[in-house]
Amino acid sequence: MGAVFVGVRHHSPACARLVADTIRTHRPAYVLIEGPADFNERVDELLLGHELPIALFSYSDQHASWTPFCDYSPEWVAITEGRRHGAEVRFIDLPAWHEAFHGVTNRYADAELRYAEVVERLCREFAVDNVDVLWDHLFESEPEPKGLDEYFDVLRGTAAADDGDAAREEYMARWVRAAVRHAGGRPVVVVTGGFHTPALKAELDSRPAEDAEWPGVPERERGASYLVPYSHARLDAFTGYQSGMPSPGYYQQVWENGPRRAADWLVESVATRLRRRQQPVSTADLVAAHTQAGALARLRGHEHPARTDVLDGLTSALISEDLTQPPPWNRRGTLRPGAHPALVEMIGALRGDKVGRLHPSTPAPPLVDAVQQLLRAHGLDQEGKIALDLTDPDALERSRILHRLRVLGIPGFERTSGPSGGTAPQLDEQWLLTPVEERLAALIEAAEHGATLEEAAGVALERQARHAQLRHLAGILFDAVLCGISTLSERVKASLGEGVKETGDLAALGDVLSGVLGLWRHDRLFGTAKDPLLGAVIDAGTARVLWLIEGLHGGPAPADPHRLRTMAATRDAVLHANAALSLDTADVTGVATRVSNDVQAPPDLRGAALGLAWALGAQPDVRKVRGIAALGDWLAGLFAVAREEVLASPDLVGVLDELVSAMTEEEFLVALPALRLAFSYFPPRERETIAGTVLAHRGVEGDARNLTRLTADPMVVAEALAVEHRVEALLTKGGLA
Structure with a gap:
């Protein structure tokens, strides 16, 4: 045939x-x-x-x-x-x-x-x-x-x-x-x-x-x-799956019960889901939805209500106000933020919640059994919170197992606290272990990386490193250290060394410097303290930052927090890793001083450069502050790099107080966002210290704490002042002042 x-x-x-x-x-x-x-x-x-x-x-x-x-x-x-x-x-x-x-x-x-x-x-x-x-x-x-x-x-x-x-x-x-x-x-x-x-x-x-x-x-x-x-969630086109059909939960009902009963199920399911969210859905709404769906089906020539007939009927009955976005079934895409609750629940009902399960005798890759044995052997096959003292070898090994599972994306292993790159050492970790149905699928899929947990995590990190941008390499290196994968660490260090020599991205340099510096300074626990390759990365990165900032020009602009973080990392490199640098401190101070005096440099960079020179021992002339344009952005740079030095300088605080006091209302309102950003670098206790210095400068007795404890949002106060200023100007213009 x-x-x-x-x-x-x-x-x-x-x-x-x-x-x-x-x-x-x-x-x-x-x-x-x-x-x-x-x-x-x-x-x-x-x-x-x-x-x-x-x-x-x-x-x-x-x-x-x-x-x-x-x-x-x-x-x-x-x-x-x-x-x-x-x-x-x-x-x-x-x-x-x-x-x-x-x-x-x-x-x-x-x-x-x-x-x-x-x-x-x-x-x-x-x-x-x-x-x-x-x-x-x-x-x-x-x-x-x-x-x-x-x-x-x-x-x-x-x-x-x-x-x-x-x-x-x-x-x-x-x-x-x-x-x-x-x-x-x-x-x-x-x-x-x-x-x-x-x-x-x-x-x-x-x-x-x-x-x-x-x-x-x-x-x-x-x-x-x-x-x-x-699972149905992974099959659904509305969550990004490239499937021939969306809405697997709905089509499961069509397969099992036919399109008419599937339409009834969809209306009931959406109503139930909305009521669980405390959204009002009346019997009249459901009757209206059924009536609308039936009418649309007849109008469109369908013997039974089709999926979009029901969805359009529900939308008409349940959403009275204007939609902020078109329904996903009209454009085939994922829901955008701010979607109407009824839309959210319609998509949830359409998706369904069915999760597949394999027969117990289904063959699995070696990684699955290897991980299950490791979890049992190290007491990690439990549920709940665990605390790990990383100075204990057994706890350190358990930590490495958990981190390897984390980098593989195996669900149910969440670290709630612990060491992080670029910070002072933390010698303990907290984890939350949760059994989840998706774990077996994730382990099987992770087997593409290797047959053992260490091999799989190493291959996964190596693939990430192969395609990663420079700014992400430091994080991958820290993950490799946490996982105890030393061979990968060496390759990533080499990649970092090459990358920092060529990049023109100051933000990426800041991420690398802060992350690598933390490992170089602190991590005796993981064996990376004073590592020569890390030292070479710090040396090359610091030199590259100084070379880039000296040629960076641009007019007034909002302070760039990424650039300022890079300047702070450069300060830390010179102060704490001087033994790894080929540059003298005097050379760094000279570059910083030149940039701080360069009127063509961005204001935040000029302030940060002054802060860098100050942190390295140079004494600034605080009188020059009076001629600074874009004061708020300049201060953001200064405070980001020389916060401690500012706190110890009553003269600078006094000059700043005089400058701000001399501003007109309009000038102050314009400068306020940048000033707020600048002073956000100080924690509450240090802001109280500055307030006390201002009171002393003015010769006024008072409680500095009360000055920093406002009952209203400062931006609300500023907006009220701006409104009052506009009203006063209008009254004056009309001769009514």
Whole structure:
């Protein structure tokens, strides 16, 4: 009889029903399915008795991808129905690690970008918003989908396959020809994405099957495939998944109960979720939603209310005010911040909360067992809070295990306090251990990095470092130190050394200097104190900062906190790591003094440069402060780098008091935001010290604490002053003052 092709849209209940009917009708010898052919010897693992959704996770050195299945996936129905009717079930697509899938993380993501033009034309013709609504209108809302072949022919007729699709289709066609040859005259059912079906038909028509042989499976040097638990949340297009269908919870109901009962379920589910959030939903609202959905279905020619009929009915009944954003089902995207609560709960109901579970006898990668043994052996397979004294070798080893799990993204291990890069040493850690269902899936997926926990964490950090920007390398280095992975640490140190010599990014230099300096100064605990390679990074980074700031020019602008953090890190490098520097302190002071006097330099940088020179022992002439433009930004720079020196200088505080007191109301209001930013570098106790110095400068007795304890927000007071100033000006202009 030959091949019977069933083109499908992935995760479509209508297509799943069509696949089941086709297999029951034809009772084929073979059922061929778009899926990774390297898993054919292990198809029985799919039928162990899992709770769906699950996914087939495949990885190699360069690539990882998922092949997800839920109850209503046409591919899953093809597997189960094919086996039930005695057919040989085979996957016929290239393995997921093949170069044809480069950049593809989900095998069943529809190729909609390749035929966007024809989809837009069809959407205009049928007066719908997007491909999902179009699909519902044409197929999901009908008891029996008709015209699928014509639909896919139209899509494919306007789109050319790229090199990856061409390679996949040529490979799948070889499987189809071989199956037809070996079927002994019985039918062969071929289930593939509708985009590929026209090309496979053409391939079979153009080349005979008489001499066809089963194609081999390309080999790979490293990698594996395993089943992982999946979830409706990961399947949902509204949360970013590249799936053929959004709203998996809703379509689960369509699959199990049909579109009419699914519509009722959606209305009830949204109402229940809103009431849990204390949002008012009356019986009248629900009646209105049902009535609106039914009316829209009839207007749009649907026998039963489709998904968007129900959603538009709910929106009309439950959201009386204007929407701040279009509903996601009209534009196919994730919800934006500030969405109406009803929209949030509609998306939550559509998504569903089903989480898959693997059968206990499902094979797992070695990493899963290795981690479970480590957790048991070190008492980390518990629930609750644990405290670790990092000076104790056993606790330090437990800390490294937890950090390795953390960098791999394994859920349920949260550090609530502990050492952080660029700070003084902290010798203890607090962790919160929580059992979560997603842990097994995360461990299986982490196995692409290695078979042991240490290897996997090291490979994960190395991959991060390979593509990381300079500013993130210091954090990766600190993670490697926390994980106890010394080989990676050496490579990252070398990368940092090269990066700081070439970068022009002051913010990145600040991140590197502060992080590396903390390790160089403090971390005897982790074995990095006075490390020569770290010292070289500090030396190169400090020299680069000084070279960059001396040529940095620009007019008044808001103070840049990243630049100021870099200047503070440079100060700390000179003060605390002088032994690692090739520069003399006098050289650094000279550069800082020149920058502080450069009227073309940004005001915040001039203030920070003065603070750097001051922190290194140079005595500033406080009288020059009177000629500073953009005083608030200049002070932000000065305070960020020389906070302690300012506190010890009553003369400077006195000059600042005189300058601020001499401002007009308008000048003060303009300068206030920058002044607030500048003084935010002082903690409350130090602000009290400054207040006391101001009182002494004015010869006034009083409580400095009361001056810093305002009952109103200073910005509210400032806004009130500005309003009063404008009112007074208007009264004066009108002769009413």
